[in-house]
Amino acid sequence: MKNKILVTGGAGYIGSHTCIALHQAGYDIVIYDNLSNSSREAINRVSKLICAPIEFIEGDIRDSDALRQVFAEHQFIGVIHFAGLKAVGESVAKPLMYYNNNVSGTITLLEVMAEYKVKNFVFSSSATVYGDPEILPIDENSPRSCTNPYGQSKLVVEHVLEDLAVSDSNWNLITLRYFNPVGAHASGQIGEDPNDIPNNLMPYISQVAVGKLAKLSIFGNDYPTVDGTGVRDFIHVTDLAAGHVAALKYLEQQTSNIGFMPINLGSGTGSSVLELVTAFAEVTGQNIPYQFAERRAGDIASCYASADKAQSLLGWQAQLSITDMCQDTWRWQSMNPNGYKV
Ligand code: NAD
Ligand code: WQD
Numbered sequence: 001m002k003n004k005i006l007v008t009g010g011a012g013y014i015g016s017h018t019c020i021a022l023h024q025a026g027y028d029i030v031i032y033d034n035l036s037n038s039s040r041e042a043i044n045r046v047s048k049l050i051c052a053p054i055e056f057i058e059g060d061i062r063d064s065d066a067l068r069q070v071f072a073e074h075q076f077i078g079v080i081h082f083a084g085l086k087a088v089g090e091s092v093a094k095p096l097m098y099y100n101n102n103v104s105g106t107i108t109l110l111e112v113m114a115e116y117k118v119k120n121f122v123f124s125s126s127a128t129v130y131g132d133p134e135i136l137p138i139d140e141n142s143p144r145s146c147t148n149p150y151g152q153s154k155l156v157v158e159h160v161l162e163d164l165a166v167s168d169s170n171w172n173l174i175t176l177r178y179f180n181p182v183g184a185h186a187s188g189q190i191g192e193d194p195n196d197i198p199n200n201l202m203p204y205i206s207q208v209a210v211g212k213l214a215k216l217s218i219f220g221n222d223y224p225t226v227d228g229t230g231v232r233d234f235i236h237v238t239d240l241a242a243g244h245v246a247a248l249k250y251l252e253q254q255t256s257n258i259g260f261m262p263i264n265l266g267s268g269t270g271s272s273v274l275e276l277v278t279a280f281a282e283v284t285g286q287n288i289p290y291q292f293a294e295r296r297a298g299d300i301a302s303c304y305a306s307a308d309k310a311q312s313l314l315g316w317q318a319q320l321s322i323t324d325m326c327q328d329t330w331r332w333q334s335m336n337p338n339g340y341k342v
Contacts, residue, residue, distance in 0.1 A: 003026065003027050003077055004027070004074055004076050005029050005030070005077065005080060005248070006032055006074070006076045006080070007022070007032070007080050008032045008081045008083035008109065009032075009033055010029065010033055010043075010056075010082065011033040011035060011038035011039065011040070011043050012037060012042075013038075013181070013192045014082055014181055014237055015031070015033070015038075015080075016043070016046050017185055017190065017237045017241040018080065018241040019031065020049055020050055020190075020241065021241035021245050022244070022245060023050045024050070027248070030057065030074055031054060031055070031056045032057050032061070032070060032083070033056070033059075034060040034083070035058060036085075037195065042193070042340055045189045045190050046190060049185070049187060049189055049190070057070055061081075061106070061109045062105045064111065064112055067108065068115070072116075076116075077252075078118065078120030078121065078122065078248065078251065079113060079120070081106065081109060081121060081123050082124045084124065085097065085098055085101045085102060085150070087150070088148050088150045088298070091148055091150035092148055092149060095149035098149045098153050102153035103157060103160075106123075106157045107160060110160070119168075119172060119257075120251050121171065121172065121174070122174045122244060122247050122248065123174070123175045124178065125157070125176060125178070125262070126151065126178055127179045127233070127264070128146060128148075128151040129146060129154050129158060130142050130145075130177075131143075131144065131145035131146055131151075131300075133302075133303060136270070136304060137306040138304065138305055139309070140177070140263065140306075140309055144158070147298055148298060161173040161175060161260050162260045165260040169259065171259065171260075172254070172259070172261075173258075173261065174247045174250075174251065174261050175260065175261065175262040176243060176244070176263055177262060177265065177305075178235065179264070179305050180201075180232045180234045180235060181235055181237050182201075182202040182235070182237065182329060183236040183238065183320065183324065184237065185237075185328070186238070186328055188332050188336070191333070191336065191339075192237075192332075193339030193340050201232075201273060202276070203329075204216055205277060205288055206332075208289065209280065209284060209286040209287075209334075210334060210337050214289070215291060216277065216291075217290070217291055218273050218277070218291070218292050219294065219295055220294065220295035222295075223301040225302055226272050226275075227272050227274045228274075229272045229273035229274045230272065230300070231271065231273075231302040231303070232270065232303055233266040233270055233303060234276065234325055235318055236318065236320035238320060239265075239318040242319075243265040243314065246310075246314035246315060246316040247263070249314075250313060250314050263310050263313065263314065264306060264310060265310060266304060266307050266318070267304075267305070267318040268304065268305055268306065268308075268317075270303070283326040283327050283330070
C-alpha cells in the first residue's frame, strides 16, 4: 500500500520486464495499458513468473476520466510511464496519431497526477532525442534534436517536463533515455513481440534465425565505423528494468525534490550491426543469412551512451553482455516463434 506504483504501458516489452523487477524489489504494481501494442497473455505470464496476481486496468492514457478513477481508487507513490507508440516509420506516416498518443496522452496523465498530488514520475525517453551526436559517448548535456515525429514526441514531452519542474518544485521527473533495448527475460516466457515485420535489428535477426524471415538486410556498410556498419549501444531489457527500480530507490532517498532529471540508460559500449549478427550466430549456432543494402533513411553512423550519471547517481550499470542478449533473445524467440499468439 505504501509503495504502490502505476505502470502505464506495463503490458509492453520494457514494461513487462520492469513489472517483474518492481515486484521483486517489493513494490506493489498496477498496470494501466490499452493493449494497442501488447496482449493480456504478456500480463498472464508476468503474473506466473512472479507467482502473484497482477492488478491490470485496460485503459487509455488519453482518457482522463478513466485515469481519475484509477487514482481515486489507489494511493500511488509514483508513476512509471511507458505507454506510447514507438515505430519511427509509422510516426512519419501518421504524425498526428503519434503526437496525440505520446504528447497529449502524457499531458493528460500529468494533469491527473497533479490533481491527485502524485508528483513522482519516471518517463521513458530515448537516445533518439540526441539526433546525430557530435561527440561520443553521449552524455546527458549533449544537444538535442530529432528528425522524425516519434523522436519529436519524446523531445516535446521532455520540454513539457522541464517547464513543469520550473512551474512547481514539488515534481520529481526522472527522464530515462534508453539506448537500444534488446534481449528477453531469462525464462524465455516474455520478450519483444512485434506486430508486423520488425523494424528493429534484434527482432529481425531472431526472426531470420527461427525461419520466419529469409534474410537480413544490413542497411549500409560504408559508415565511418569499425566495419562500415552502424554502431549502437545495445542494452539488455533486464538491465533496463533494474534501472527503473534504481531510479525509484533514488527518488525515495532524496530529502528535497529533484525537478527534471535526465539519465541515460545504456551499456556505455558501442557494437556494430555486423558484430551483433556474428555474435547471435555464434551464440545460438543458427545461420543468419544477410546481404548489405543501402543506408536506411534517417539512420546515423554511431550512437552510444556515457552511462556515468546512472552509475554515480543511481548506482546502476549494465551487467549483461551481448552474449546474454543473444542467448535470451533466442530462448524467447525459439520457445515462442509466434510471440504471444498461440
Ligand atoms: P511497447 O509498444 O512494447 O509498450 C508500450 C505499451 O504502451 C504497449 O503495451 C501499448 O499497448 C501501451 N500503450 C500505447 N499507447 C497507449 C495509450 N494511449 N494508453 C495506454 N497504453 C498505451 O514498447 P516498449 O518497447 O516497451 O517501449 C516502452 C516505452 O519506451 C515507449 O514509450 C517507447 O517509446 C520507449 N522507448 C522504447 C525503446 C525501444 O527500442 N523499445 C527505446 C527508447 C524508448
Ligand atoms: C539499429 C541498427 C540499422 C534493422 C530505433 C529508434 C530509436 C529507439 C531504438 C525508441 C541501425 C540497422 C536495422 C535491419 C539493419 N527506439 N538495421 N537491418 O534505429 O538505432 O533505433 O530503436 O525510442 O528511437 O530509432 O534501432 O534496431 O532499428 O537499428 O541493418 O533490418 O541496425 O540501420 O544501424 P535504431 P534499430
